Amino acid sequence: MNHNLSVDHLTGIKNLPETDIQLIFETADNFKEIINRPIKKVPSLRDITIANLFFENSTRTKLSFELAEKRLSADVVNFSASSSSVSKGESLTDTVNNILAMKIDMVVMRHPGPGAAVFLSKRVNSKIINAGDGAHEHPTQALLDTYSIREKFGDVAGKKIAIVGDILHSRVAVSDILCLQKCGAQVKLCGPKTLMPKFITSMGVEVETDFQKVLEWCDAVNMLRVQHERQDINYFPSLREYTMQYGLTKERLNKIDRPIVVMHPGPINRGVELASDVADSENAIILNQVENGVAVRMAVLYLLAQKTAR
Amino acid sequence: MKKQGERILLSGGLLQLTINRLCQQLLEAHNDFEDSVLIGLQPRGTFLADKMYARLKELLPGNSIRYGTLDISFYRDDFRRREDPIEISETRLDFEIENRRVILIDDVLFTGRSVRSAMDALMDYGRPKDVEFLVLIDRRFSRQLPIQANYVGRTVDAVVSERVEVNLEGEGRVLLNSIEDES
Numbered sequence: 219m220n221h222n223l224s225v226d227h228l229t230g231i232k233n234l235p236e237t238d239i240q241l242i243f244e245t246a247d248n249f250k251e252i253i254n255r256p257i258k259k260v261p262s263l264r265d266i267t268i269a270n271l272f273f274e275n276s277t278r279t280k281l282s283f284e285l286a287e288k289r290l291s292a293d294v295v296n297f298s299a300s301s302s303s304v305s306k307g308e309s310l311t312d313t314v315n316n317i318l319a320m321k322i323d324m325v326v327m328r329h330p331g332p333g334a335a336v337f338l339s340k341r342v343n344s345k346i347i348n349a350g351d352g353a354h355e356h357p358t359q360a361l362l363d364t365y366s367i368r369e370k371f372g373d374v375a376g377k378k379i380a381i382v383g384d385i386l387h388s389r390v391a392v393s394d395i396l397c398l399q400k401c402g403a404q405v406k407l408c409g410p411k412t413l414m415p416k417f418i419t420s421m422g423v424e425v426e427t428d429f430q431k432v433l434e435w436c437d438a439v440n441m442l443r444v445q446h447e448r449q450d451i452n453y454f455p456s457l458r459e460y461t462m463q464y465g466l467t468k469e470r471l472n473k474i475d476r477p478i479v480v481m482h483p484g485p486i487n488r489g490v491e492l493a494s495d496v497a498d499s500e501n502a503i504i505l506n507q508v509e510n511g512v513a514v515r516m517a518v519l520y521l522l523a524q525k526t527a528r
Numbered sequence: 529m530k531k532q533g534e535r536i537l538l539s540g541g542l543l544q545l546t547i548n549r550l551c552q553q554l555l556e557a558h559n560d561f562e563d564s565v566l567i568g569l570q571p572r573g574t575f576l577a578d579k580m581y582a583r584l585k586e587l588l589p590g591n592s593i594r595y596g597t598l599d600i601s602f603y604r605d606d607f608r609r610r611e612d613p614i615e616i617s618e619t620r621l622d623f624e625i626e627n628r629r630v631i632l633i634d635d636v637l638f639t640g641r642s643v644r645s646a647m648d649a650l651m652d653y654g655r656p657k658d659v660e661f662l663v664l665i666d667r668r669f670s671r672q673l674p675i676q677a678n679y680v681g682r683t684v685d686a687v688v689s690e691r692v693e694v695n696l697e698g699e700g701r702v703l704l705n706s707i708e709d710e711s
Contacts, residue, residue, distance in 0.1 A: 222613040248602075259652070261648070
């Protein structure tokens, strides 16, 4: 087993080999043990400075990264677009070069432009971790989703995973599909046709519009949020109609004779895509996903830091 | 031309005798192990710790001895400074170390850096009453930190280029490998 990542940056799942994914998972197992003990901190990254650049709003991803960084003893600086020079007309490369002039080793970045992380990784001399670039990729979310499935079922290979909802505006969906497929899972998508991007079938996934059929097929279902803030036109007649067709409720689950694991990347719109009693049920692993997020991000940060030789 | 030489430091009966003697020394200092815990350092210290745990169970029938393993990967001082990536192992401590007497076990004491890391790692699990250190082979004169072991199987004088190889499988033996330059 190789103990070094083959990639120098985590820009997406697309160019991340399966061996790297497994290494991240195995490393995350160790960090999961660490974040569950009384002193949840190790000194590995104490001479590393990490900048969290969030050009787009984020609460939990930013919190999760910051927690992961602090539990590895890294020094952390935060930057968010609303309070920065971006509004004064500075370009992305200039902003980041300015920050790197302050001797920063790693950058965690969320940006509305697809490909922003790749763009940056080719221009600056530090490790880049993509925390979401437009509707393109969100690799750490995919890693933590897949890790949570691995934890719940013991293995990802052969599992049937459904992703339901607003695929069109979701970066989680694209990364999830890539990551799950690399780990040997089968993926089906479900949602209104207007929220399915045209390219999606080229990724080797089936699209189904009948939610109940998908539920009968799958072992776990990942319920995505309807991203109103990204929807410039009406993609479905009303929210109530969306909920009737694609909302996950106890009644739907009761029609199936076996338990289905329920996942959600957050934030949940209770009563829209996910009924409250389902979100709080035994089969929901939503909060495990949050906990695993910290462990997986610690693993990614640790493994990439290992490649910043002194 | 390189010539490889090897010298047997411990093997067979002598090795068993040494491990047995170390166990007896622990018994003298820790009686029935009521407050004491054995912790093998990952990765290689656990082989010796396994043997000692098994032997101590024979010597103290009826007593349950607490035994765990400790991984020091995240506490090492050579992260990002070494050639090969660090291989992470499992930490298994299913007991509290708070106020207990801890015996750290490793196969070879060389620079002292591993056990320095181990002490840092250990303290993150609680505040032990005291910490002792047991090694099978002590390479004195090679220390880079002011550290000594409490229990030593055998002391060896070796130069830095020589390597101590501990193999505890089956009969088991401990070798000192030297690589000499013939030219």
